[in-house]
Amino acid sequence: MIEFCQNIKSKFQKAFFLLFYKSSFSAFGLRSTLLFPFKVNGAKYIRIGKKVHINEQAWLLSQQIDEQDPKIEIGDYTYIGRNAHIVSVRDVKIGNSVxxxxxxxxxxxxxxxxxxxxxxxxxxxxFKKSVYIGDHSWLGENVCVIGASVGKHSIVGANSVVTSDIPDYSIAVGTPAKVIK
Incomplete structure (x- = not known):
């Protein structure tokens, strides 16, 4: 019975989202999900690719602070965990399969x-600097990326703070994050 009720709730939330929120985004890819509860500010500046999964309590904020439009782009097949915050005043891009x-x-x-x-x-x-998270990268739990980029196929260890660019095919850990491999 509990599972049945959860399925009904899930279907209702998806229908509600499709009806009221999906069209407010710049783009929202096929079979992408944004789980309730969530917070979105500046949806017209946010592009979400196909088969993206964004978990509960996520906050996507794309805020205009000057004449330049902000943007958040999330690539195809990306997974975003609970309580993630993605904030842009200019340019945040997250690659595919991140x-x-x-x-x-x-x-x-x-x-x-x-x-x-x-x-x-x-x-x-x-504005500090544009952020790019490369394709096939992994950001561990509690990671902060502030005005820096993470290269493709890279890993940033849990609790790390990234304030300078991490190259492709790297493993970085620490505060501030340093490449260890």
Missing amino acids: LIADKVYISDNLHDYQDIKVPIKSQAVV
Whole structure:
């Protein structure tokens, strides 16, 4: 009986999503799923490829801070874990067949900190650098990628903070993340 109720709930959520949310995205690929509950801001700047799976509690935020349109692009067959946050003011691209574990934060921006008399949360959000996560890469649990890119077929270990580019075919760990292989 519990399984039956869960199936009904799942079908209702999918129908609700298709009816109210899917058309608000720049693109939303066939057989892609965004599980409830979720939060999306700036959907018109977000492109999601085919067969993408985005788990519960994800937050996709594409926020315009100047005249340039922001964008988030998520490639085909990508998996994004629970509580992932993907934030863009300019350009965040996630390649095809990328595995993103739970509680990962990806951002091309940060809060400015020019005036020590003003709380950081009250200061401007500033673009740092475009972010690209290469095809077939894996970001472990609790990874933060801030204004940096991760090459194709690369692995970033759990709890790492990526603030500089990681080359293709690498394994990186630590805070800040360093290539170990």
